[in-house]
Amino acid sequence: GHLYVLAGLNPPCRAGDSGTDVTAETRNLLDAWGTRPAVLRDRYWTVLAYNDAARAVFDYDGPGHNCLITYFTNPRYLAMKQVWAHGAPAVVAAYRADSATCPGDPGFDAVVTELAKRSPEFAALWARHDVGAAAQAINALHHPHAGELHFDTTTLTLADRPDQHVVLYNPRPDTGTADALDRLHRLRLAPPA
Numbered sequence: 001g002h003l004y005v006l007a008g009l010n011p012p013c014r015a016g017d018s019g020t021d022v023t024a025e026t027r028n029l030l031d032a033w034g035t036r037p038a039v040l041r042d043r044y045w046t047v048l049a050y051n052d053a054a055r056a057v058f059d060y061d062g063p064g065h066n067c068l069i070t071y072f073t074n075p076r077y078l079a080m081k082q083v084w085a086h087g088a089p090a091v092v093a094a095y096r097a098d099s100a101t102c103p104g105d106p107g108f109d110a111v112v113t114e115l116a117k118r119s120p121e122f123a124a125l126w127a128r129h130d131v132g133a134a135a136q137a138i139n140a141l142h143h144p145h146a147g148e149l150h151f152d153t154t155t156l157t158l159a160d161r162p163d164q165h166v167v168l169y170n171p172r173p174d175t176g177t178a179d180a181l182d183r184l185h186r187l188r189l190a191p192p193a
Helices: 002-006 024-032 052-058 067-073 081-100 106-118 120-127 177-189
Strands: 038-041 047-050 137-143 147-158 161-171
Touching (some): 024 038, 024 047, 024 161, 038 052, 052 161, 052 177, 067 081, 067 120, 081 106, 081 120, 081 137, 106 120, 147 177, 161 177
Antiparallel strands (some): 038 047, 038 161
């Protein structure tokens, strides 16, 4: 990769996909994040695994959700119009940057094609061709039982599986999110009425 960069060329796409299996160590990391959401996703931003807090916050009912599609179609995100509209261009720019590492990859193309059909807002932003590196970001959504939740998100690449990324959602200070997550956690643990 370094030689390609020195020559002013794009390095070839990393060969090999580590698949959808989740190591015990990664599973432990997700679970250790406790009452805060944690998600493992692949290079296409498709969810491979998550902890119980992510299940409750994002309404996941199994693997296979795509984080980009969810951001543009889930009513929990769309309910917070101003925050969503502010973050959407950066989300699309980060996805374009990730897809640029593997030009012509049919997995990226499939996500873009599907989402462009479902979301005119995405299609318009994708047409802008903005590119931005994934960075720490603010993520917000409206939960039907916990209200508005605001998170600082950090994405970590697994060293031994560079096509898998752990996304950690930390409650944003002074937003009431930490308390709301605690209430949501207690609700989920309460015995049925």
